[in-house]
Amino acid sequence: APTKKRFQTYLVVLASVYAIRWLFSPMQARSRSKPDVDSKGQLQMVFDEFFAANVQPIWDRAFNGTQYALEESSRVGHQLKKQNARVKHPVVIVPGFITSALELWEGESCMKKNFRQRVWGSASMARTFFADRDCWRRHLQLNPQTGMDPDNIRVRSAQGFEAADNFIATYWVWSKLIENLADVGYDGSSMSMMSYDWRLGYEYLEERDGYLSKLKAAIETHHKTSGEKVVLLSHSMGGSVLYYFLQWVVTDAKYGGGGGGKDWVEKNVHSFVNIAGTLLGVPKSIPALLSGELKDISVLMPQIGDLLEQFFGKKVRKNLWCSWGSLYGMLPKGGDAIWGSGSDLEETTGEETAGSIPTIIWNNGTSEAFCTSSPSTSIYENTTPTDEQPTIDNGFTDEEFELHIPASKHWSMDETIDHIVRTGGGYGSRVGSIFSFDSKKGWKERRSSVNKKKHWHDPVASPLPYAPSLKMYCLYGTGLPTERSYYYHLSCDKVSASKDVDVDQICIADDTEASCSNGTVYSDGDPPESPFYIDVAAKSDLRNITSGVRYSDGDGSVPLLSLGYMCQKFAEPRSRHNPSGIKVFTRERKHDAEISLADPGRGGPRSGEHVDILGNVGVIEDVVRIATGLDVEEMVDKDIIVSDLKNIVKRLDQHPSGGL
DSSP states (O other): OHHHHHHHHHHHHHHHHHHHHHHHHHHHHTOSSOOOHHHHHHHHHHHHHHIIIIIHHHHHHHSOTTSOSSOGGGOHHHHHHHTTOOOOSOEEEEOOTTOSOEEEEEOOTTTGGGTTSEEESSHHHHHHHHHOHHHHHHHHOOOTTTSSOOTTOEEEEOOSGGGTSBSSTTOBSSHHHHHHHHHTTOOTTTEEEOOOOTTSOHHHHHHHHOHHHHHHHHHHHHHHHHSSOEEEEEETHHHHHHHHHHHHHTSOGGGTSOOOOTTHHHHHEEEEEEESOOTTOOTTHHHHHHHSOOHHHHHHHHHHHHHHHHHHOHHHHHHHHTTOHHHHHTSOSSHHHHHSSOTTOSOOOHHHHHSOOOSEEEOOOSGGGGOOSSOOTTTTSOOSOOSSSOOOOOOOOGGGGGGTOOSSSEEOHHHHHHHHHHHGGGTOSTTGGGSOOOHHHHHHSOSSSTTGGGGTTOTTTSOOOSOTTOEEEEEEEESEEEEEEEEEEEOHHHHHHTTTSOTTSOEEEOSSOEEEOSSOOOSSSOOOOOSEEEOTTOOBTTTTEETTEEEEEEBSSSBHHHHHHHHHHHHSTTOTTSTTOOEEEEEEEEOOOOOOTTSTTSOOTTOOSTTGGGGOHHHHHHHHHHHHTTTHHHHTSSOBOOSSHHHHHHHHHHSTTOOO
């Protein structure tokens, strides 16, 4: 009965919305001329006021984003309260990539009317985008030369629980976990949401917003007022931000750190709960920065390519994303030693096993794909993989070096990241250079070195801090195909359109002078569209290749290798990456999706999907128990491994050129 009523209410809401649109549309249609900006604004204002007063309350009652699909009596927090779970350790939450709302504090004339309104993370975001997408894009794009604010534009993270509890309307993010913690007594005095501008590189979070200092102060304050150490709770990129913070906070201020002292973590932090963390990065950041593509977009292109390109084209996407330092921070870490062995891939060829698994394979099935007048003799061979035919390694001609494509048709992880960071999508290496991906070099850097902070984001190069009583929990989902590597091709039209640009002799503009580099950098205006495209024709059921993307196990966004490998290495006895012997537990949840009208579009209470994991009943129970201390050693302090993680770690560490 409740489900039926909720569905009926849902129909009423939809009918109301369409009725409102029908009532307002004749008002515009009756005008013989196109309405001016003011009349459009007035019409939008009337619609917004009517929607907020009459439609939104009905919607909220029907589908409250902070309400469990289960009834209150069945909610995990409610059940644990009956077992005497009560507030113990304060909780500080660090959200992930794109899930915190962003507000406008200063902008151009096209955006001034939206002062302190959300330009990201609310329904108004869509209205702003469609009203003037170029204006919206300019306000979300950072200065690609500095990684900071553009002139006369200030966009900042919203604050409080509302910043990341729900993304848009009823699309919940942290709200389920917050509600379950509230069931056992948590509120704003014992729990904090430390949202941040997720576009910024981690170093710039401190430089521009003082975020790391504020996070340090929040933890210290909770510890002082409660008398208990703090539980740090992170999701997705928030785990990488927290790992960076743990390095920063114990480092002396003269080396760029927070000056907390070697034992700061030991004194203030009870546990680090890393949910779906990107400890070793995410391969899907590669096509975003290389060509402005995401897997879903590249697959949809044949159907909606013209419409998509008109509203948010490939060039616009790449130039926007290449200005965000955070995306460089999410590039895979550990290089070929971690990602090159293919230990996490179900099927590899004999050639791959003997050598290394490329991150990008350049496919050129015809001579036209080479964009040269004198192609090499082997380019006519089809390199698109099928189940019957392995990939053929063809060489590029000299002309392809102008596009920074090496002679080999395979890019390793090291080569791929080197290209992305060095060129910056045409903007240069300024933004990406705050991170170093040379893990071997980073390991050798002393903590008392100004160069070490470039490696704080990388757990392969920077060990866990000294905190022998700290506990670390790696909670994540598995069982979903997750992007791992890519097949690319060149677009000759895009290459020829850029012929006026001397790719090898363009200079990077820095603060004082222009100095030449091996990158293509456009200091005046945006770079042209990238000639690189995901080759959607590449496919192989045997090797899990679909539409130009090769998949491995993971949570749909982060591969298992990134989710679990370092957690297993941390937990090893006398691990050099965990010198103080912090207890580390890995608790996986196998994806088990359910469809519910009460929670449309989500995977249900046992989903292992990257965002849905925040509503997974097993994860919620673990978090509540950790925070309250309820039977933690008996119920939580043990591994749950449902994937092939143990064998992956073993194969990787035994590989001649892989492992730590």
